[in-house]
Structures are given as structure tokens and as C-alpha cells.
Amino acid sequence: MDGFAKYLARRFLQFILVIFLGVSLAFLITHLSPVDPVEQSVSLMTNFGATDPRSVALLREALSELYGLQGSFFEQYLAFWGRVLHGDFGPSLSSFPTPVMSLIMGALPWTVGLLTLSVLISWCLGNLLGALAGYFRSNLLLKLSGAAVMALHPVPAYIVGLLLLLTFGFVWPVLPISGGAQMNLQPGFSLAFVGSVIVHGLLPALTLVLVGIGSWFISMRSLVSNIVTDDHVVYAELGGVSSGTIFSQYVARNALLPQLTGLALSLGNVFGGAVITEFLFNYPGVGRLLIQGIYSGDYSLVLGVTTMSIVAVAVAVFVIDLLYPLIDPRVRLG
Amino acid sequence: MFSILRDLLRFNVEFLIGFLLTGTIFLFAAAHFFAPYPDTAIYLLPPDMPPSAEFWLGTTSRGQDVFWQISGAIWNTMTFGLTVMILSRIVALAVGMVSGYLGGKADEVLMTINDTLIALPNIPILLLVYFVMRDQMTWPLLALTAALLGWNYDARLIRSVTLSLRNREFTRHAVFAGMSVPQVLIRQHLPYVMPVVFFTAMNNLIWAIGLEVTLSVLGFSDVNRPTVGGMIYWANQHQAAVSGIWWWLVFPIVAVVLLFLGLFLLAISINEYIDPRSRLSRMGG
Amino acid sequence: MHATLKPEASTSSADPVLRVDNLKAYYQMNYFGVSREVRAVDDITLTIRRNEIYGIAGESSSGKSSLIKTIAGAIRPPLRVVSGSVRFDFDGRTLDVYNDPEAMKAARWRHLSYVMQGSMNVLNPVRRVKHAFHDFAFRHMGLSPSAFRARVEAHLERIGLDPQVLESYPHQLSGGMRQRLAIGLATVCEPEFIIADEPTTALDVLVQQDVLALIKDVQMRLGSSIIFVTHDMTVHAAIADRIGIIYAGRLVEEGPSQAMFEQPQHPYTAHLIASLPRIGDTTRRVSLPGKPPNLADPPSGCRFHPRCPLAIAKCETESPPLVPRGEGRVACWRAGEVAAA
DSSP states (O other), X not given: OHHHHHHHHHHHHHHHHHHHHHHHHHHHHHHHSSSOHHHHHHHHHHTTTOOOHHHHHHHHHHHHHHTTOOSOHHHHHHHHHHHHHHTOOOBOSTTXXXXXXXXXXXXXXXXXXXXXXXXXXXXXXXXXHHHHHHHSTTOHHHHXXXXXXXXXXXXXXXXXXXXXXXXXXXXXXXXOOSSSSOTTSOOSSOHHHHHHHHHHHXXXXXXXXXXXXXXXHHHHHXXXXXXXXXXXXXXXXXXXXOHHHIIIIIIIHHHHHHHHHHHHHHHHTTTTTTHXXXXXXXXXXXXXXXXXXXXXXXXXXXXXHHHHHHHHHHHHHHHHHHHXXXXXXXXXXX | OHHHHHHHHHHOHHHHHHHHHHHHHHHHHHGGGGOSSOTTOOSOSOTTOOSOSSSTTOBOTTSOBHHHHHXXXXXXXXXXXXHHHHHHHHHHHHHHHHHHHHOHHHHHHHHHHHHHHHTSOHHHHHHHHHHHHGGGOOHHHHHHHHHHHSSXXXXXXXXXXXXXXXXXXXXXXXXXXXXXXXXXXIIIIHHHHHHHHHHHHHHHHHHHHHHHHHHHXXXXXXXXXXXXXXXXXXXXXXXXXXXXXXXXXHHHHHHHHHHHHHHHHHHHHHHHHHOHHHHHHHHHX | OGGGSOOOSOOOTTSEEEEEEEEEEEEEEXXXXXXXXXXXXXXXXXXXXXXXXXXXXXXTTSSHHHHHHHHHTOOOTTEXXXXXXXXXXXXXXXXXXXXXXXXXXXXXXXXXXXXXXXXXXXXXXXXXXXXXXXXXXXXXXXXXXHHHHHHHXXXXXXXXXXXXXXXXXXXXXXXXXXXHHHHHHHHTTOOSEEEEESTTTTSOHHHHHHHHHHHHHHHHHHTOEEEEEOSOHHXXXXXXXXXXXXXXXXXXXXXXXXXXXHSOOSHHHHHHHHTSOOTTOOSOOOOOSSOOOOTTSOOSSXXXXXXXXXXXXXXXXXXXXXXXXXXXXXXXXXGGGXXXX
16 A cells, blocks of 8 residues: 555656646746737737827736736746636636636537547547557458558648548538537527537547547557567467457456556647647637637737646646556556 | 668568658659749749649649749758757757666656656647747747657657666676766667667657648748648638639648658658567568 | 267376477578578477476577477467477377367367466466456366356465465465466366476575475376476476477487486486586586577587587587487487496
């Protein structure tokens, strides 16, 4: 039990460290950059005509307060931590005065739905294919499907998505290529709305699955081909244990353990995982929100989404670290 | 080195195809030095011309020749990828070898930092950096940022190799012979670590190029410098898909997919050559 | 069709349970244009009788481990059987290891079990020990799950293990317990034949004694035959009925262990025995000159001749056949002239 407590302590320390370094990094990037967000916003606004020096000065002061740029560098840093811990990133500039947090919360269900589903699908498919391909090495069908998913894997999501968009939106226009649901439908649990959500999610989800499946496939196949030569597998073969049992209980089961950490990382990456895909398909999730924030110079929105994404990944990693001992007896009973 | 290349070309089909593909694309990209038009000039040619004898791959709505644009774009994209690759290899090598060689507390501290960095999401941080830099964002700065995000997995790999070398006889001999730590690392260990570095370099190159394409597609780089992603960015700005200027979108996509395929084939065949386990399975096959 | 064959009436120690005939198994490699052939098992013929412990001795990379893997049907590419056969006789039926994979698979653990080199890691690290017994043995026993469990527990108790280990994970057990467990797993179905690959090598001396005694005990009780490999001649002296000496992929001498220790026929055997430590003996151990032969390019003639103190011109050119001599067989042109160690 002593080893287990030590394990937990280490993981917790790592968790705190990730949050600390990540949030500090977000702060440093924004505060040490040569670009002053206040001046940038002021110039964005004065571009549209308001050039009265007095109102510009007022605007400048208001923005400084908004961005937490008042006081010394260290005071600003502490104030930033206060905002992070309260989950309050101030009002969005582009959708003033809606708080950044409520914008994020509005977009989050879309991203969580899209990303969770497609990550789970690609994780299951990739691991299944990879495990089979690693165990039955000479099967031609598995080799071919493996080659296909591996060739897709390095291609950026945007390119894969764009190809799907051009194919199903222009060449053979059968699927919607933009938005999360049909505009004129009332959101709710009506058949029409849910159906529309699913149809709109098909292309983005397919993009994420196609891009994601390859890395699961590759890592699972290599894990399995390592485990296949392990003593306990060779021994089970010599024991005449059926190949189905060997594959599921002696090979795949052992190989899946490290893959679970990867799954948690991917799920935790809700804020960053689908940015490009959401933008391409104009999907109303957090990723699109982030890109819109960048285009419209919405400082608090961008900082909010980035900070949240760092925290989300750290939490996901920590959660899987806590669950891992339940799955792997070697950690639990160390 | 030369004989390895010859063996790979002769006995590994994936490598041969990858080599030919990447080589062809490289030559095509290098040809942009002989382009008839400067690649940053716009509205030089009649816009929206479909592919023809005069303009092989057509022209863009901005009056550029698609053929020569792609040529220059791939050159720039590859330069970016190689820069990221070299910079991040240097960091990964330094951290991995020092951590593996020193071991103990130093190793623990370095690897904790390493694991922390692994847990940071790349895309949001890159976007944040772009967001605060805006117009001052240049491609070398972007490359530096990407390199700083792209070394940590490989540092861990290099560390594990160095860790296993540390307890070998020849390391002890070198230490007794009075070699300093940098000398041991560079003269004794580097040759063993290089194959790992080489393999991770290929993967890193692919990752970096993918990153460049992604960011410039969104317009988050110097959009006036032709890159593959930048071309798609401008095509989207001009609604090329809607207005039927398909050649503006399709040819850059084809070029970049071929480039990825070529690099990927090189990466897996080099890995197979380096990894003793896959050698063994090949013997069986 | 075999069902009509009656089990042989006689179960005397003379009837063979394993016959290996002219077995050749080579590592064949072809990698990026470089082909290599390593003759790890080169034309070996031997027979093992019922109720016999047969030890295989030889230095590392002599091919002894490849031989035992080939006998067990446990080879993977690049090691392949080139010619010859391995046949078992179980219940009066002949089982050809490389001709009938289905029957072979059905016979595993029922008739033939295996103790692996480095048995420490033979149990699945993420499952409880009881599952291993279930996977390996349950289908052979024809018992209800509870009766099976009782049988396994009784078996473990007999070999000195607390039945509680069934509920443990492998990493919770000590090395000695895991080795015991491996032997328990290999003997739970009371097989006629047990193959053991270096069963004691990784253990410390005290545990080694323990495990050897256990193997001997189980064998006496079950009347099984055991073939085992180790480079350690003291282990052979302790439990083997007969010993086969392997040098460079070939069987160079075979005979009852006592006779062999008293009067080795092959100069290599003589060397192996002479290098054993003996209480009160203070003479220096002489090591053999030269290195073990490279099996990819073995020496001409007798493969031992470059290191043999008795080598003559004939040894360099002609390979000696394995011929009967005394109670055993030997392959040496100067077999009669080897001095007792």
C-alpha cells in the first residue's frame, strides 16, 4: 500500500506542476509578447473612426482593467491566477458583454459530443485493427487496411476534411458541410433536431476518425508485436490455450493498458483536438470559437479557451492516473 | 551511409517508392528557382485560367501561375519542416542524453518537466502565440515555437537509449580514461543514439509540415509568403470551391498528399531498417 | 483410425515415448540481400523412454536450446525444421509434431507439458494465477469448476504451495514461488512427457536444490519422462538417468549418466566433467583453447577438432559418425583413447 500512496503522491504532484506551468506559460506568452493587447484593440477600434483622444484614453484604461494589465507584473500574475481559479475570464470583446465562460459553456456540448464520439470510435477501431494486425501478421486483408489507415495518419486533418468536404459537398452533394444543425430548427430533443445534429456531425466526425485511427493502429500494432514474443504468450501457445483466449486475454488485454492513457489525453484535448475540423465545417464548438476569437482580436476569449484547454488535458491525465491502478494490478498492488 | 541507401533502395519497395516520390517532389520544388515569375507577385497573369498548354495547372484568382506557386510553396513548406526538425532534434538530443546519462535526481527533474510539456496541448498554445504576435509573426519564429513544442516525446526515447548505454562496459572505460561528460556523450554514445534520432526526425518532419499546412490554411502565418497551406487559404478567401476554380484547390492538395505519402513511406522503411525486431519478422517472412 | 491400435501391453522402461530421427533445424535469414544459415540442430537422432529423465548438456549457443524447442514444437521463424521428424507415443498413438498440428495442440498439457527457460515470466502479469490453471488445464480434466478448483488446490499443496497463491497476481510472488508454480502448472494434468528448458538457471543455489528435488519427486510419482536442458553438469549429475552432449548442433555423446561421469568417451565430455569443481581438489581447471564454433560456418570434419587435445589429421577432414559404444553412443575417431577425468 505504501507503493500505491507514493504513486498517488507523484501523480498529484505532476498534475499540479502541469497546471502551474501551463497557466504560467499562457500568462507569459500574453504578457511578455511585444504586442500590447490594449494598443492592438484600441487600433482595431479606432480603425472604424472613433478618434477622439479623450474617448481613446478612456477606452485604453477600461481595456487595461479588463485584461488585468494594471499593477506590477507580479500583481498581474496573481490576478490572472485568481481569474483562472474562479473560472472567470471577463467579458468577451467580440460579443460584449457576454462573459467568455458562458460562450465557452455554450460551445462545449457541441465539441464534447463530436470529439468524444469520434475519439472513442477511432480508438476502438484503431486498437482492434492494430491488435489483429500485430497478432495475425500474415493476414493480407489486415495488412492492406493497416496500410490505408497508416497512410492517412500523417495527412493534416484540414486536408482530409477538405477532401471530404469537396467530395460530399460539391462533387456528390449529399451531406451538409456547414454548421451543427439546421438553422430553422428549435434546439431540443425533437426527432428533427437530433437527426439534423447527427447528419451535420457526420463529415466532421468522419474527418476526426480518419485522421485519428492511424496513430492508435500504429501504436497498438507495435505494442502487440512486442507482447507476442513475451514469455507468457509463448507459454500459453505451448500450453495449447485456444488462440481466441490468447489474443483477448494474453495479448490485447495487456497491450490495451498503455493505450488507455492515450485515450485520456485525447479526450482531455477537447479544446484543442477539433479546432481545425470545427473551423473547416463551421461547427459551433469551442474550436471555432477560438479561431473566431483570433480573427476578431478577442483577447479574453482566446486566453480563456487556451487556459481551459491546458487545464482540461491536465485533469484528464490526472483522472486516468487515478483510475489506472484499478485496471492494472501491477500498479495497484505494487 | 551510401551502402545503406543502396540496400534500402534495392530490397525495400516502400523505401523505393517513398524515395522516388520525395525526390520528384523535391526536384519540382527546387525548380522554383527557375520560375519565370517572382512567386510573391500577384495579378501578374490573367486570373482564373483553367489548366492549359500555357498555364499547366491554371492560374489563381490572384493572377498567379498555380504550377510555379506550388513549386515555391513546397520549397517553403519543406524549409519550415526541416528547420523545426533540426531545432527540435537538438533540444531532444541534449535533454535526452543528459537526462539518461546523469540519471538520479537530475534525470527525475528533467523527465518531470518533459512529461509536463507532453501534457500541454500544442495547437492552442501555437494559436495563442500567433494571436499575441499577429503581424510580427514570421516563419522562423513560428518554426522556433513549433520546435519548442515538438521535442519531448523523442527526448524520452533518446533518454531510454542513453540510460541503457550508461551501464555498459565501454562507458566505464571512457570515464576511467578521463573523458569528460560531453566527450563521453558525443564520442561514445552519440553513434548509438543516432539511429533513433534519425527515425524520430522523419516523424517530426512530417508533424512539422502538417502543422505548417494547418496554421497557414487558417491564415495564421505570413500569408504573403507562398506555402501549401497559404495557397489553400487564398483559395478559400476567393471561394474557389464555390466559383469552380477547382485547380486552385485540388493541385495543392494533391501535391501535399503526395509529399506526405512519400515522407511517410521513407519513415516506416527507415524504421524497419533500424528496428531489430522488425528485421527479425522480415527474416520470417 | 488410431483407435483400433491397442495400447502396448508392456510399459517397461524400454519402450520409447519420444523418437527424434535425423532432425535438422536451421535458422534461415534473408535480410536486405544478406542470407545466412545457422545449423543449430544438425542431424540429431535420439530416443527417450518412459519414466526416464534425459539431460541435454552443452555450452551456450551449442544448439541445445534450439533442439529442445524443436522437440517441443515451439519454434518460430527464422528457425525452421529442414528435415527429419519428432514423434511422440502417447497411449499407443503416434503423434508427429510437425505433421499433425491439430492433434499436437490437443495433446499439449494433457500428454506433454513444458517448463520454460526463465519461468519467472510465464504467467500473465495482469491476471490472477487461477486463470492460468483454468486456461491450460481445465479442458483436459473433464471436471466441474469446483472439482477442478479442489484438484488444483490439492496439487499445489502437494508441491508445497499455499492454495491462496491462486488468488494472487504473479508479481506478488517470490521468484522461488513462481518457479514452483510453473512446475505445478506443468504437472497438474499429470502428463507423460515434460520438456524443461533450463528450469533452474535463473534461481539461486538453495532454490535450485529445492526445485530439482521437486522435479524429481513429481517425476517419480507420475512416472513421466522428462527431457531437460542445462549447461550445468552438476544438475545433470543430480537428476539425469541419461545424458546427451551437444556440441555445435550435433549430438557427440550419449549414455547413462553414471557411466558417462565415470568414463567419458568423447574428449569434449571429458572436458566438461573435468571442469566441475570437486571438494578437496586443488588442481587448476584447464579451459579449452579457442572459442565455441560459429554455427553459420562450422569447422570441417569433426566440429570439435580445432579445440580438441587429441585431434589428428583425420579429424580435420572426416566427420565421425555417432556409433554405439559401451552402454551409449559416441561420435569421435579417438573415442577409445579418452582418459578418464
